[in-house]
Structure formats: C-alpha cells, structure tokens
Amino acid sequence: MGQQDAKHNPLDLFSSFFGGGKDSQMLDEKAWQAVMGLPLFAGMDAAERGRLRELAIRLLADKAFSGAGGIEVDAGMVTAIAAFAALPVLNLGYSWYEGWREIVIYPGEYLYDGEQMDEDGIVHHVRHARSGEAMEGGPMVLSWQDVEHSGLGEGFNVVIHEFAHKLDMRNGSANGRPPLHSGMSPAGWAHDFQAAYDNLFHRVGGGEETLIDPYSTESPAEFFAVLSEYFFEAPDVLQQEYPAVYGQLARFYRQDPLARLQTE
Numbered sequence: 661m662g663q664q665d666a667k668h669n670p671l672d673l674f675s676s677f678f679g680g681g682k683d684s685q686m687l688d689e690k691a692w693q694a695v696m697g698l699p700l701f702a703g704m705d706a707a708e709r710g711r712l713r714e715l716a717i718r719l720l721a722d723k724a725f726s727g728a729g730g731i732e733v734d735a736g737m738v739t740a741i742a743a744f745a746a747l748p749v750l751n752l753g754y755s756w757y758e759g760w761r762e763i764v765i766y767p768g769e770y771l772y773d774g775e776q777m778d779e780d781g782i783v784h785h786v787r788h789a790r791s792g793e794a795m796e797g798g799p800m801v802l803s804w805q806d807v808e809h810s811g812l813g814e815g816f817n818v819v820i821h822e823f824a825h826k827l828d829m830r831n832g833s834a835n836g837r838p839p840l841h842s843g844m845s846p847a848g849w850a851h852d853f854q855a856a857y858d859n860l861f862h863r864v865g866g867g868e869e870t871l872i873d874p875y876s877t878e879s880p881a882e883f884f885a886v887l888s889e890y891f892f893e894a895p896d897v898l899q900q901e902y903p904a905v906y907g908q909l910a911r912f913y914r915q916d917p918l919a920r921l922q923t924e
C-alpha cells in the first residue's frame with residue numbers, strides 16, 4: 661500500500677478540472693442503480709431514496725471533480741461518490757456541505773509527505789499512505805480504489821469518512837465535534853465520545869484485536885470520522901461496542917441505520 665511515490669501536493673495537480681458551473685456533472689443512471697443495490701442503502705424507502713438522489717444531484721452541481729495521478733474521472737465515478745456523500749446529510753440538508761468546492765480523485769492510496777499543524781500550532785513533518793483527506797475550507801482528496809471498497813456494509817467508507825471531517829470543520833478545526841443541534845448537549849457528546857475513545861485506546865494499546873479500526877484512536881477528529889463510517893456501514897458493530905456513541909450519532913445525523921437495515 662502506498663508504494664507509489666506520489667510526493668506531489670494535490671494542489672499542484674488541479675489541471676484537469678471539469679464539473680461545476682456550466683460543465684456540471686450529471687447523475688449517471690446506470691451507476692446510480694448499481695450503487696443503490698449496495699448493502700449500505702438496504703432498507704431505505706422510496707421517499708428516502710428520492711431525497712438521497714436530490715442531494716446527490718445537488719452535490720454534483722456544487723462540487724468540481726478532477727482526476728490526479730493519471731486517473732480519468734467519469735460520470736459513473738462521481739455518481740457513486742455523490743451517492744455515498746448524500747447519505748450523512750439525508751436528514752440534515754445540503755447546506756452542511758456548502759462553502760468549499762474541489763474534490764480530487766487519485767487512482768489509489770497516495771503518499772502524503774508534508775507538514776501538519778497540531779492543536780497547539782506546532783508543525784510536524786509527516787509521511788504516510790492516505791486513502792483520503794479533507795482540508796479545512798479547501799479541497800477533498802479521495803482514493804478511487806478506496807471508494808470502490810466502500811458501501812459493502814463492512815464498516816469502511818472513505819467518502820463518509822472525509823465528509824464527516826467536513827461536517828466536523830463547520831465549527832472550526834476538526835476536533836471530533838461538529839455543530840450540534842439544539843437539544844443536544846455538548847457535555848454529553850464529549851462525555852460519551854471520550855469514554856469510548858479512552859476505552860478503545862486502552863484496548864488497542866493492550867494489543868487487543870478490536871472490531872473498530874484502531875486507526876480511529878489517532879485523534880478525536882479521526883475517532884468521529886471512523887465511527888461515522890461504522891454508524892452507517894456496520895451500525896450493529898457500533899451499537900454493540902459503544903451504544904452511547906451510536907445514540908449521539910443517531911441524534912446528530914437524525915438517522916437510525918440499525919433499525920433501517922433490520923427492516924430488510
């Protein structure tokens with residue numbers, strides 16, 4: 661993984677833009693039908709599917725898609741990405757995704773080699789393989805290979821992961837807490853997430869093989885993004901491991917994927 665030495669900054673590669681404005685991407689009907697057959701969307705009724713489609717069409721009109729690293733982006737690919745991206749905001753509305761524009765697609769995992777600023781403002785040099793990334797106020801990067809492994813009901817979805825970071829960033833830097841709805845307690849959110857984070861961190865540190873991807877313990881922001889993947893892709897696992905977090909995410913996303921998938 662990540663063998664290719666993609667040492668470039670994605671920002672240098674915005675040469676093949678298409679999409680957005682007058683050239684905006686259309687929803688590809690065949691790709692849409694194929695994606696809707698994935699386990700991720702099981703149990704959704706006709707009204708929900710209709711709403712999902714409206715959101716996907718809106719995303720295709722709003723975002724500019726481009727390929728990097730030699731990949732040619734087509735309508736089927738952007739349709740699949742739009743379908744996955746639409747799910748988290750199904751009951752929140754499209755405005756949660758506004759305020760940024762570019763989505764860059766790489767063929768596979770790419771090597772990130774650069775500087776990263778931590779919460780204390782200290783810049784670190786980092787180098788690791790990535791399947792995606794979301795920059796504050798800026799572009800999103802996705803590995804197509806990872807998009808293709810999403811939606812299978814196995815707890816993995818790079819699109820949901822990166823869009824969760826975008827939701828998190830709506831109230832400042834990604835810190836694991838997006839803006840909460842009225843009636844939701846920030847203290848309750850912090851308590852439930854912290855308890856789960858501490859528990860998983862401890863178990864991973866002790867060498868336990870956990871059901872939840874240990875990568876989530878990198879930071880509170882990653883914890884929120886990864887647990888959002890489980891919330892939609894494998895809600896039974898999240899409910900079993902951290903039911904309080906499942907409840908918080910159900911209130912935030914205004915969805916109950918566990919109940920939805922059980923109607924199948």
Ligand SMILES: [Zn+2]
Pocket residue numbers: 821825881882885
């Ligand atoms: Zn992440």
